[in-house]
Amino acid sequence: MTTTAASHLSDPSDPAALIETYYERGWTDGLPVVPPSRGAIEAMLAAGGLRASDLLGVIDTRNQRILADKVAINAVMAGCKPEYMPVVVAAIKGLSHPDFHYHGPATSTGGSNIVVIVNGPIAQRIGVNAKDNAFGPGFRANATIGRAVRLVMMNVLNTRPGGLDRSALGTPGKYSFCFAENEAESPWEPFHVERGFKREQSTVTIYAAEGVIQVSNGISNRPEPLLQGMADAMANLGSRNITGQGDYVVVFAGEHSALLGKSGWSKKQVKQYLYDHARRTLADLKRVERLPGPSEPGDENRWLHATESWETVLVFCAGGAVGTKSACLPAWGSPKSGRTVTTLVVEP
Amino acid sequence: MLDGILLEKAGIPAVSIITEPFRPTGKEMATNWGVPEYRFLEMRHPISNLTEAQLDARADAIIDQVLWLLKTGQAPE
Incomplete structure (x- = not known):
């Protein structure tokens, strides 16, 4: 993603043509993306308290680095609101954590979902659904945060079908799989508290699921x-x-x-x-x-x-x-x- | 693939072997590591359900190529 799509269009103000261009360049997951304007990218970075060149993660086994501007671009493309950016960033940090071993679940024929589970007060504040249809459609934060993670995998880490994504079947959850824990109605302490975080802190848990x-x-x-x-x-x-x-x-x-x-x-x-x-x-x-x-x-x-x-x-x-x-x-x-x-x- | 690339980078001769359908994946990994022309060997897919005797036969069939690549290394002939 080093060339701007708009520079190749006869009419960069036509959103439909711009979306087509993103398809032609292979920068989508198969669904239309939001063409990222400079202003939208800057708003996303600001919401994460980030500079464009900030390093968010390193995938050692792939010899790849994830910079903040690339995450912001893909978050915009996925349809995220700027206030989702801290959650997207935490997810990317989880994805690139050495314990997660990114290359395996990302590349394997097993074709895992990257499940993004949100705990803490940010979930309710930005509207990550934890209730009816928690795994399903209808909620912008759930749909676009998980999608932003997948677009980073595809566009930044080159995790594409047939190449560095060898999923035999994949799963629909590979488009997006994000939900929050229903802490208010749980009979037990929230998952992140069990893991040593404070209840008032917010966390993202990354899990590779079949x-x-x-x-x-x-x-x-x-x-x-x-x-x-x-x-x-x-x-x-x-x-x-x-x-x-x-x-x-x-x-x-x-x-x-x-x-x-x-x-x-x-x-x-x-x-x-x-x-x-x-x-x-x-x-x-x-x-x-x-x-x-x-x-x-x-x-x-x-x-x-x-x-x-x-x-x-x-x-x-x-x-x-x-x-x-x-x-x-x-x-x-x-x-x-x-x-x-x-x-x-x-x-x- | 990664082990072979890293061993070669450390100056230790190594040979990576993949099954044929993983050729594009191997090429992508090599490209990520800055050695897009990295040479590796391929064998028929699959291997996970072979018996020990069948695996030995596959190894026997490829051993000459392994030795050749160990001797010639990654440098062009």
């Missing part, structure tokens, strides 16, 4: 049956987690989080239950050839869990107050190939 598995249970009034269904979904025989033991994000929507809250279960109890029950025997895994080799005596009693420990079950509350639905988001990788990263949102 996708979303929705988990239904409209009958049970007890935690155990609900959580058993969740654990079963978490440990399906096709999942990457069951052989990789990566982090595991679990999201409880309104009716389920209320049930767990009323039952008096702590978040740790929920995590422990899910860790204990989301597992498969070596015999099961060998039978479907997710593990190599013949079944051996004792394999029926040897287990692999879907994640490393109870602490790597990452529990969030989000979604509508009505509906007996929750979800698990299987990880793209394993602990060695990347971890979930939470970064502080810095507001100027």
Whole structure:
């Protein structure tokens, strides 16, 4: 992105022609982008308290650097308001954190969603939806913050299909996947507080997910049956987690989080239950050839869990107050190939 | 790919091997690291579901190319 699109147009004031030019140059995710004016880019930088040349991240394995002006340009193109910029910047810092190991989830045939989860007061202030349709469309902040991250990946880090993005299928969440935790209605402390931040601070958590598995249970009034269904979904025989033991994000929507809250279960109890029950025997895994080799005596009693420990079950509350639905988001990788990263949102 | 490029940059002869569909990805990585003409080897895809014997056969089939590239290095012939 070193050439201005407008300089190649006969009529740079025609927005439709400008949008076409961005398509022709391969600078979009397939949807139209907002042509970034100098004023809009400057407003985005100012809202982040940034200078154009500020370094926001380095992807060591790719030998790439992410500068603030490029992030601002892509945030404008994604449709962000300037006040979203601190969240976008925190997401980019998470993406380029060494623990996240960008190259793996960005490039792998596994085609991960980069899930952007917002905690703290900024979520409500800028309108990141945490309630009805939390993973879906209809909310500008959710739609455009996640999209800005993906456009930075494509336009700044050259993470494009067939090249440095080798997704076999990808997922619709690769256009944008951003939501906030519903802290007000959660029975537990918010995720960022669990990670050592103050409640009044805001954070962005970056997680590489395979996708979303929705988990239904409209009958049970007890935690155990609900959580058993969740654990079963978490440990399906096709999942990457069951052989990789990566982090595991679990999201409880309104009716389920209320049930767990009323039952008096702590978040740790929920995590422990899910860790204990989301597992498969070596015999099961060998039978479907997710593990190599013949079944051996004792394999029926040897287990692999879907994640490393109870602490790597990452529990969030989000979604509508009505509906007996929750979800698990299987990880793209394993602990060695990347971890979930939470970064502080810095507001100027 | 990255390991091979970094070893070569450190003066240690190395050979990167990819499966054929990853050629464009390998080229992009090499370009990112400032060596767009970096030479690497390719073998048929896939490999993850091969038996040990099949993998050995693939290794036997490519070993002469590995030795050739180790000897000639990245410099043009």
